[in-house]
Amino acid sequence: MVNKLNKAFYNTVLSQAFSPCGNYLVLGDIYGVLSIFHLSKIIQPESNLSKEELTPKNRITVKEDLQVNSLLTTQTHLIVGGVGVIYAYLWKNIKNSKNVQSVWTIDIPNHRDTFDKTDVNCLLYNDDTGHIYAGCGDNSIYVFDIESRKILKTLSKHKDYIHCLTTNGNDLISGGEDGLVNIWDMRTYKISNKIEPYRDDKVVRPELGNWIGAVSSNEDYLLCGGGTRVSLWHYRFLTNSTVFPIDDKGIHVAEIYNDKIFAGGRSRLFYQMSFVGDIISEIATSAVTTYSAIHQEQPFPVLSIAGSSPKIDICSNFMYKNQQLSLY
Template identity: 45%
Template structure:
């Protein structure tokens, strides 16, 4: 029988707040739980051939994808088709998965249509959950009561990515726009269209924007258009990054660098001026998820169109390959 996991794609990842576990979600509705303590501090005498495989695999969503994952102090939050589901950590990290802590459906005008929850972001005060969805909208929920707070209208196609800083939210969409929102009002106050800039546009790949991230002074975004650094206040392009990709799906800021990946052979760490500081080889032909933590120790996990997840502890090279199978 054909092993479907050989052809799996890992869409999302998250670290547990205790730092012990890496969670990964795939297109088959499964979540893998990797024990990082065992992986990063192995007892050589006790190593077996399956040491790099998950401690547990939970079959959570039959016929649905695990589109997005978000870690909070008490829960793992899962975005999938038509709903957001939350499990307590004690349930996720045990061998037998219990019942969800809570579930909330994404509003839909057509009941039979279930729109994917492609991305999740938690406000800096940990009180508001944001969800970017396949119905072109962003929703915010009061986390304490899991009640709908605001609906963000303005995109003409589905949302690929959301990120935030203080009272600002940024979103990247298939419609080719990157919008800035005021989280207090739910209104968009600025936007850019990278495909309209001749230095950034790549018409052969498309106008879609797959990733966007926000800092105090900068926006980094890319997709069909080239990965580029934009000044937040002027919305001018400052740096166009010259990397050999065929579409960007991941971008974020880390230590005065930009980390980015997508349809390329590497995950890149780039200076704001455009210098390539690190080229990390990746197992996937397309990277859909890269998550990084710096405490209690450094870990970077890279996943995408492969059941293999690359694990790095110095951010400069690949230490191990984890097997989601």
């Protein structure tokens, strides 16, 4: 059994979410704990902050020693992707109560001839349809109805586990350990297109593998990275536009944000770049590996970067770190 001191020192944050109001930040770690920070008091302090004020306001144990792989915010619920189960917590309870319990759960089907439950690696929510998309460690994407919690569809065209999901209009885009980026039509649940970045000599890194750790898109471009380099592809033609010249050993965060690119992973730097590959800023990170970076503009701008460290880097102008939170 890992003692408390070692847990504090070796903890890793795998996932993050803001509350719908933007005043709270929740982090999910490898020990099954949700840590809640009162973000507005940290970003807009009335005086100098004490060490205690930079640690969690509250903690919720989802399931002890089973990691929190993914987090998702809806207007009313915090949805938590664990191991074999999706949990839902009411935001009003998280904000007001010390003894918070999940209000409902969804069990992930177990299709394997094994007792091992599958990791829920990534979650997406479609507010228009009320559908939750769960990318899982059994190579499948599950589509659930949030009201009935019933499974609507299983998408299983990946050959290895799913790392990441994003949407673009009617398209669902998935990236996995198999190196595939599949583009699904959400109206038919069929693959309309795909790219295999590792087949491009400028992108592939054989020493790191073919896996895709992050995907993002807008109307014109698709961004992806993992073992393969962070690269930008024309969405219509699926041809390579830009390969980003950053020094990393694997990418877990890649996002198109306005006219910029965010990227992070196994590197001591979190990057902000232009579409043509110019580096705009490099933020030194507390973690050796960044697993999650989330941001918001309202009610105040904040970028939160977390990973293989109990320390969380807060950037209120998105350009440099100006605050550091701690899980303990």
